[in-house]
Amino acid sequence: MKKNNENKLYWRRLDNSAKIFPIAAGKKYSTVFRLSVVLKEKVNENILKKAVIEALNKYQSFKVRMKMGFFWYYFEYNPKDPIIEKEKEYPCKYIDPHTNNDYLFKVTYFDKKINIDIFHSLTDGNSGTTFFKEIIYTYLEMLHPTNFENELRTTRKIDYDTEDSYIKNYDKKSKANASTKKAFILKGKKIKLGAVSAVHEIMDLTKLKSIVKENNATITQYLTAVLIYSIYKANYQKYNGKKPIKVCIPVDLRKYFNTKTMSNFFTYITVEAEMKKNNLDTFEKILEFVKQDFKQKLTEEELMRTMSNNVKLGKNPFLSVIPLPIKKALVRLSYIEIRKYTTITFSNIGRMGIMGKYKDYMEYFLMLIAPEPVEKIKCSACSFEDKMVFTFTSILKDSSIEKYFYEFIKNKGIDIKIESNEVLDVISKENE
Amino acid sequence: MLYPKKMSSKKADLIIGISIIISILIGIMLFVINKLTSGTIQWAALANSGIIYIWVTVMYSINKNINIAGHVLIQTIAISILTLFIDYELGFKAWSTSIAIPIIIIVANITMLILTIVTYKRYIKYAIYQIIIILFSMIPIYLMFKGNFVNNKILSIIAVGVSILNLVISLIICRKDIKEEIIRKFHI
Numbered sequence: 001m002k003k004n005n006e007n008k009l010y011w012r013r014l015d016n017s018a019k020i021f022p023i024a025a026g027k028k029y030s031t032v033f034r035l036s037v038v039l040k041e042k043v044n045e046n047i048l049k050k051a052v053i054e055a056l057n058k059y060q061s062f063k064v065r066m067k068m069g070f071f072w073y074y075f076e077y078n079p080k081d082p083i084i085e086k087e088k089e090y091p092c093k094y095i096d097p098h099t100n101n102d103y104l105f106k107v108t109y110f111d112k113k114i115n116i117d118i119f120h121s122l123t124d125g126n127s128g129t130t131f132f133k134e135i136i137y138t139y140l141e142m143l144h145p146t147n148f149e150n151e152l153r154t155t156r157k158i159d160y161d162t163e164d165s166y167i168k169n170y171d172k173k174s175k176a177n178a179s180t181k182k183a184f185i186l187k188g189k190k191i192k193l194g195a196v197s198a199v200h201e202i203m204d205l206t207k208l209k210s211i212v213k214e215n216n217a218t219i220t221q222y223l224t225a226v227l228i229y230s231i232y233k234a235n236y237q238k239y240n241g242k243k244p245i246k247v248c249i250p251v252d253l254r255k256y257f258n259t260k261t262m263s264n265f266f267t268y269i270t271v272e273a274e275m276k277k278n279n280l281d282t283f284e285k286i287l288e289f290v291k292q293d294f295k296q297k298l299t300e301e302e303l304m305r306t307m308s309n310n311v312k313l314g315k316n317p318f319l320s321v322i323p324l325p326i327k328k329a330l331v332r333l334s335y336i337e338i339r340k341y342t343t344i345t346f347s348n349i350g351r352m353g354i355m356g357k358y359k360d361y362m363e364y365f366l367m368l369i370a371p372e373p374v375e376k377i378k379c380s381a382c383s384f385e386d387k388m389v390f391t392f393t394s395i396l397k398d399s400s401i402e403k404y405f406y407e408f409i410k411n412k413g414i415d416i417k418i419e420s421n422e423v424l425d426v427i428s429k430e431n432e
Numbered sequence: 433m434l435y436p437k438k439m440s441s442k443k444a445d446l447i448i449g450i451s452i453i454i455s456i457l458i459g460i461m462l463f464v465i466n467k468l469t470s471g472t473i474q475w476a477a478l479a480n481s482g483i484i485y486i487w488v489t490v491m492y493s494i495n496k497n498i499n500i501a502g503h504v505l506i507q508t509i510a511i512s513i514l515t516l517f518i519d520y521e522l523g524f525k526a527w528s529t530s531i532a533i534p535i536i537i538i539v540a541n542i543t544m545l546i547l548t549i550v551t552y553k554r555y556i557k558y559a560i561y562q563i564i565i566i567l568f569s570m571i572p573i574y575l576m577f578k579g580n581f582v583n584n585k586i587l588s589i590i591a592v593g594v595s596i597l598n599l600v601i602s603l604i605i606c607r608k609d610i611k612e613e614i615i616r617k618f619h620i
Contacts, residue, residue: 038434087436110436191441192448198435366434397441421435 011067011076014121016166016314017264021121022066022073023324023331029372030094031120033347033380035132036113036366043109044143049084051139052107056082059131061162061262062122065102071324073121078102087115090196090421092370092393095119107135112363114139120264125349125367126252127262130160133354140361153355165259166311174308181272183246183343186231186376187239188398197394197423198368199402204415205388211412215287219381220348221294223390224249225287226408227346227379228273232286234400236275247271248345253307256300267307269297270342283408339374346379354384364389371395399424451546455483455539462535475527478518479535482511486536486543500547501561508540508565529575530583534591537569541591541598548602562602569595 014022025031056063064075080101087110095117100106104119105128114136118128141148191197212222228245236245250268259265271293273280280286296302313319322330352365364387369378377394392402402424409416439447459480466476489507490500512533519528544562572588575581582588 090438091435111433113434191444193439193444195438195441195444197441200434419434421438423438423441 011074012064012162013164014073014075015164015261015263015265016311017124017266018121019072019314020331021119023328024335025119025121026094026332029335030092030370032092032095032117032370033120033125033128034091034115034117034366034368035125035128036115036368037132037136038363038366039112039114040361040363042112043114045084045086045109047142048107048109048114048135048139051135051142052084053081054138054142055131055134058134059160059262061160062103062105062131064104064122065097066104066121068324071320071322071327073324082107084108086110087113090194090423091115091198091368092117092196123262124252124264124266125250125347126254126266127264129349129352130262133352136362137355137358140358144361147357151355151357160260160262162263163259163261164263165253165257165261165265166307166314168259169253169257169304170308170311171304172308172312174305181246182243182340183272184231184236184241184243185340185374186235186343186396186401188235188376188396190373190376190395191397191423195395195423196371197392197396197399197421199392199394199399199418199420199424200366201390201392201402201406201409202364202417202419203388203390203409205383205386207414208388208409211414217287217291218294219383219388220249220346221290222287223348223381224271224346225283225290226405227344228271228280228286228290229283230401230404230408231343232275232280234404235398238400241275244277244343245273245275246341246343247273248342250345250347251298251303252349253303256303267303267310269294269302269306271297339372342375344377344379345369345375346381348381350383352382352384359385366391368393377401394424397424447546447549452487454542455487458539459483475531478515478527478532482515482532482536483539485511486539490543490547501544504540504543504547505561505565505568508536508568511536512568526581526583529572529581530585531587534572534587537565537572537591538587538594540565541569541594545598545601548605562599566595566599 021031063078065078066073067076078101080103082103082105083100084107087108095104095106097104104122106117108115108117116128116132116135122128123131137153141151208219208222212219215222217225224247228247231245235241248268248270250266253259253265253267254261257265271290273286273289273293275281278285278289280289319327347367347369349367354362362384365382365384366389367380367382368391369380371378371393373395376396377392379390379392381388381390383389390405392405394402406416406418459476462476462479466474486504486507489503492503512528515528515532515536519525519532544565569591572582572591576585576588
């Protein structure tokens with residue numbers, strides 16, 4: 001590590017989004033997401049360890065631990081090496097910093113799979129993917145040195161920063177656009193013993209694309225509609241839901257603003273489906289509604305408005321001067337209420353762009369988001385080559401939504417198979 | 433296979449259900465023994481309160497995802513001290529050392545064993561608590577040979593036996609984890 005960099009990274013503020021995560025997070029609200037890659041050969045632990053340390057040297061923004069300030073948390077340079085071990089816990093569990101030399105991410109492996117669990121304070125899905133890809137590239141280069149000796153990647157300079165792009169880009173004059181309606185909350189018994197179910201629905205991307213095209217939609221719009229329809233059929237109707245099904249969809253702001261930040265830089269749109277009021281009782285109606293809602297909400301102006309409101313909240317002088325322990329209590333209390341405004345989150349990080357030769361060693365990628373006591377199911381998707389993996393992480397004992405989603409995609413003629421951690425064994429057995 | 437083998441939700445429910453039934457049966461059995469032996473002291477009620485207390489603690493710890501073993505240990509010691517204190521206050525008839533504490537130890541050991549099975553937790557993480565519970569379980573042996581602390585030795589002997597059995601079963605269940613941990617910690 002260069003001295004300049006070391007000094008610069010010795011401590012830094014958390015970005016505007018990151019500030020709230022450590023305050024609100026706990027064992028029940030881990031705010032952790034996971035990225036996994038399934039390789040074609042078994043993982044070598046020793047090489048993986050070396051690869052992570054090497055990747056950390058390049059992406060020093062991850063080589064930090066979190067410290068408590070008087071008003072806010074902050075990041076500090078972490079001189080230790082992270083611990084890499086075999087996967088044993090359920091995915092996306094709260095990362096206890098003491099178990100990982102104070103790191104805010106955890107790399108684990110199992111058989112042919114490498115995972116990285118990242119605490120959202122550290123970064124978002126986009127930058128997490130960049131760092132994860134660096135680990136995988138380095139791992140493969142170390143494992144097969146002769147195959148990659150001519151790769152230009154190894155000598156390319158990595159260009160990034162850790163600026164708070166929220167502060168740089170937000171509009172001080174924008175006005176609130178948040179919905180005031182509470183959302184339908186998924187009902188049903190929870191899985192015991194702190195278990196988390198992970199169900200991956202792996203589908204043929206080419207066929208999915210053609211169906212999506214026939215419907216003049218995007219993949220995210222189509223899958224959002226299928227998700228709403230599945231919730232409607234498998235949970236909403238069963239429990240006679242009245243409130244709207246609200247799907248929170250994170251949006252990467254790097255596409256809209258010029259930035260190289262490795263910190264968080266995302267906002268979200270909320271698709272608000274009033275099932276009864278808008279008579280959304282068929283998939284076709286839901287898809288049309290979702291397309292319209294996206295059209296209205298996925299605009300630079302709307303995104304700017306949502307982002308700016310969140311920045312203003314983070315910069316609120318009254319909130320800022322409250323000492324951290326009191327702030328923590330207040331934020332946690334208010335979060336009990338805030339969480340009631342979302343039914344489910346669906347994050348699509350899109351295509352995992354992997355360079356030429358490296359692709360040959362990979363099967364597919366997975367993304368998972370930690371479910372919470374209120375948002376009992378969270379969904380995520382990512383694609384690699386000709387496969388799209390839609391993942392449900394759930395603490396609900398009833399897997400009807402996952403099953404309904406699976407049946408729907410299958411009935412559309414799309415090849416689909418399920419992989420899971422078998423916590424909810426109904427799906428795995430039916431899939432056999 | 434993408435994930436390490438974990439217990440399915442149904443299996444976990446089944447084990448918890450069976451454990452609850454066993455606890456209830458033990459509770460009923462204790463009452464019957466209490467009635468048949470000496471009806472004057474309601475020691476079974478105290479021991480059953482201990483069982484309920486541990487169940488509440490375990491379910492709370494699991495739901496909160498906190499260090500269950502540490503909680504079981506603290507609660508075991510706390511209830512033991514409490515029963516000892518009540519016995520002392522009532523004129524020390526040694527029911528706490530002869531009956532209540534051995535039963536608490538038995539229940540604590542069974543609880544630890546169930547937790548090791550159902551949570552698939554790494555044994556190493558629990559080992560220190562397990563060892564302390566086992567050491568604590570040896571106290572009845574000491575009391576048996578020390579004055580008039582124990583009137584009836586049967587429960588004390590059972591408690592020690594259950595503790596040793598717990599240790600052996602836990603070692604068998606978690607042998608892979610222990611081996612891995614030893615390799616990791618002591619590699620040259």
